[in-house]
Amino acid sequence: MVHTAKNESYIRTYDLNPHYKMKFLWTLIAGLIIISSGRAVCADSRDRLAAVYFSDGKVLTGRISLSPGRKFKLNIPKGGAIKTSDMVTGEDVQYGKVRLFTFEPVREIRFYPTKEEMRRNWKFIEKTKYDEKTAKADYTPAAKSYTGDAYPLRYLNATVIFESGEIMQGHLYSAIVYLQTGQDEPDKQSKLDKLGGRVRRHKLILRSKQRGKQGTTLNDLVYVRRIKLLEKGKEIAAKITVKFLDMRFDPNDAVQAVTRESLTPVPTKKTDKDDTFIVESTFGEEFYLAARQEGRYIVGWPGQQNDKLFALAEDHLKRQRDFYNDRELLGVLENKKNKEVLTLVSLRRKVAPTHFGDIGGEWDKDLGTVVEPWRLSIWRWKYDEKNQELILSARGTFFRVIFQTDAPTPTVVTSEKLWNIQRLKDSVLVGKKETSNDKNQK
Numbered sequence: 001m002v003h004t005a006k007n008e009s010y011i012r013t014y015d016l017n018p019h020y021k022m023k024f025l026w027t028l029i030a031g032l033i034i035i036s037s038g039r040a041v042c043a044d045s046r047d048r049l050a051a052v053y054f055s056d057g058k059v060l061t062g063r064i065s066l067s068p069g070r071k072f073k074l075n076i077p078k079g080g081a082i083k084t085s086d087m088v089t090g091e092d093v094q095y096g097k098v099r100l101f102t103f104e105p106v107r108e109i110r111f112y113p114t115k116e117e118m119r120r121n122w123k124f125i126e127k128t129k130y131d132e133k134t135a136k137a138d139y140t141p142a143a144k145s146y147t148g149d150a151y152p153l154r155y156l157n158a159t160v161i162f163e164s165g166e167i168m169q170g171h172l173y174s175a176i177v178y179l180q181t182g183q184d185e186p187d188k189q190s191k192l193d194k195l196g197g198r199v200r201r202h203k204l205i206l207r208s209k210q211r212g213k214q215g216t217t218l219n220d221l222v223y224v225r226r227i228k229l230l231e232k233g234k235e236i237a238a239k240i241t242v243k244f245l246d247m248r249f250d251p252n253d254a255v256q257a258v259t260r261e262s263l264t265p266v267p268t269k270k271t272d273k274d275d276t277f278i279v280e281s282t283f284g285e286e287f288y289l290a291a292r293q294e295g296r297y298i299v300g301w302p303g304q305q306n307d308k309l310f311a312l313a314e315d316h317l318k319r320q321r322d323f324y325n326d327r328e329l330l331g332v333l334e335n336k337k338n339k340e341v342l343t344l345v346s347l348r349r350k351v352a353p354t355h356f357g358d359i360g361g362e363w364d365k366d367l368g369t370v371v372e373p374w375r376l377s378i379w380r381w382k383y384d385e386k387n388q389e390l391i392l393s394a395r396g397t398f399f400r401v402i403f404q405t406d407a408p409t410p411t412v413v414t415s416e417k418l419w420n421i422q423r424l425k426d427s428v429l430v431g432k433k434e435t436s437n438d439k440n441q442k
Contacts, residue, residue, distance in 0.1 A: 048103050048233065052179055052204065053226040056219075060202065062181035064103065064227065071100045071262075073173040074160060099168065100262040101160075104234040105283045108161040109172075109227045111206070115155040116218055120146045152212040152221045164238035166281055175206045177227075236284035237426040242268075242277045245431035246417065247291070249274050254292045256398045259285040263378060263396025279428075289418045289430065290376060290398035296411045297376055297399065299344055300418025300430075301331045309334055313343050316381070316390040324375065326350045331414050334383070341383045341390060346412050347375040351405055361405065374401050376412060 047065035054060075066072070075098050127140035158172035179202040204224060212221040242255070249255070249270070257268045257279045266287070267280040279287060290299040314329045324347035331344040349372055351361040361370040377397045381390040401410070422429040 046102065046104060047178075047180070049230045050103075050179070051228045051230055052224055053228070054222055055225045056222045058222075060179055060181055061230070062179045062200075062202075064177055064179045064229075066102060066175065066177055070175070071102055072160075072175055074099045074101070074158065074168060074170050075173070076168055076170040099264060099281075099283070101162075101283050103229065105162050105164070105236045106160060106233060107163050107229055110159045110161075111156050111172075111223060111225055112159070113154050114157045115153075117153050118150040118218070119153050120150045121148050121214075122146045149214040151214045152210075152216060152218040154210040154218065154221055154223065156208055156210070156223065162236065162238075162283060163233045164236045164283075166238050168281075171208060172206065174208050177204050177206060178202070179204055234284050236282070238280065239426070240279045240282065241427040242279055242289070243427065243429055244275045245429060247275065247293070247431060249291070249293060253294070254399075256290050256292075257282070257287040258290070258378060258396040258398055259283075259287050261285050263380060263394050265397055286421075286423070288378065288396075288398075289421070291418065292399060296413065298413055298415050298418060299330070299376070299398065300421070301344055301414035301416070302333060302419055303414075303416045305332060306334065309341065312388055313341060313381070313390060317343065317345065317379075320392060322347075324349050324373075325352065326409075330412055339383050339385070340393075341381045343379045343381065344414065345377050345379055346409065347377055348403075348409055349373050362402075364402070370405060372403050372405055372407075374403055374409060375399070376410075 047063040049062070050064040051059060051061045052064070077097070122144045124142040125145040126142050128137055128142075129140065130137040156172075157170060159167060159169045160172075161167050180199070181202065182199045206224055210221050210223060212218075242257075251270075255268050255270070255277045256265060258265050259282055262285065266282055269278045269280070270276075271278060288300060290297060292298075310329065310332045313332045317327050317329050320327070326348040328346040329343060330346055333342040333344075334340075335342065349361055351370055351372065361372045363369075364371045375397050376399045377395055379392060380394040380396075382393050383390055403409075417431045420431060
């Protein structure tokens with residue numbers, strides 16, 4: 001093989017840099033793994049038997065799955081409107097507007113157009129006439145000039161029906177799913193595909209917005225109308241009863257649950273009993289618990305802390321550029337299996353004076369003054385133990401409160417009582433005998 005001088009120089013330079021060499025090798029290995037494991041797309045992402053109905057009447061049946069590691073992302077427009085009270089004058093628990101889930105808890109997904117139209121490409125044509133002699137112009141408004149044939153445009157929303165019977169409706173972000181139809185014979189896979197055999201893998205792009213080619217119609221723009229799962233999925237409860245064994249709550253107290261995997265705040269409602277709450281829409285996920293009791297905030301968290309990891313997380317928290325400029329680390333928890341670190345943080349956007357004036361806070365038009373938002377949140381970080389580096393990957397919030405600038409930041413304590421959760425089908429028992437850690441926090 002003949003190399004040019006330029007190519008040889010590039011190769012020699014590349015070989016002298018071990019960092020880029022290793023990066024290239026790992027990228028190459030990852031690519032080869034993906035290419036060599038073609039059927040892993042379905043196998044590794046918990047595929048399920050499903051029927052896919054298209055708008056042109058076609059129906060395909062087979063094993064359906066998302067890309068490995070991917071999830072559906074549903075934006076629920078009304079989710080952010082559910083609050084316990086006015087966010088300016090008091091407490092505010094805003095449930096997650098965006099919900100993440102896989103095919104596991106889903107029974108059916110239905111897609112429907114919210115808007116359909118035929119459009120043409122256009123541009124503005126300047127119509128203003130200017131007379132150089134008189135220096136006058138008529139300032140005729142610019143007009144649209146259309147070109148080419150019309151093309152179809154469609155916007156889609158989705159209704160998701162879960163195995164628990166819950167139904168959620170909203171904007172489903174575009175996603176790719178894979179459908180394997182026919183009998184799976186891995187040893188003869190490529191041969192069957194080339195000869196038009198029984199096995200097919202279809203890549204279906206579920207778009208929230210579709211645009212067709214010029215000269216086509218809306219009928220030509222085929223979309224997935226319905227995905228119906230044909231086998232029973234993961235059993236999940238629509239509502240979970242949470243009973244506290246050694247805590248009682250007044251009418252003004254509150255409890256908030258945040259799902260453990262997606263870090264989504266979910267509806268947590270008080271019952272007529274002073275020790276019982278109802279948690280809804282977890283989609284089968286376990287959850288963390290926090291409570292507001294007698295003016296202070298309590299979060300379920302293990303008592304033992306890794307001091308070295310705490311110092312590392314505290315350093316990264318201070319260096320993290322964020323909207324909230326006053327950040328306090330309250331606890332750390334390592335997940336060795338997923339190479340992740342969870343941090344419990346108190347966040348406040350404080351007004352800070354500078355040479356250019358005060359910055360920070362938020363302007364409240366009703367009060368006519370600057371206010372400071374505060375959050376009690378969990379942040380998840382990817383953990384590179386070898387290089388002692390953390391990368392922020394997800395956030396979830398228990399409580400959000402708006403304060404006047406002179407109001408103190410709320411007191412937050414951790415408690416092993418709220419950390420000890422015993423799951424019994426559709427109910428959860430919380431609490432145990434008081435620990436030394438809980439006594440010290442009183």
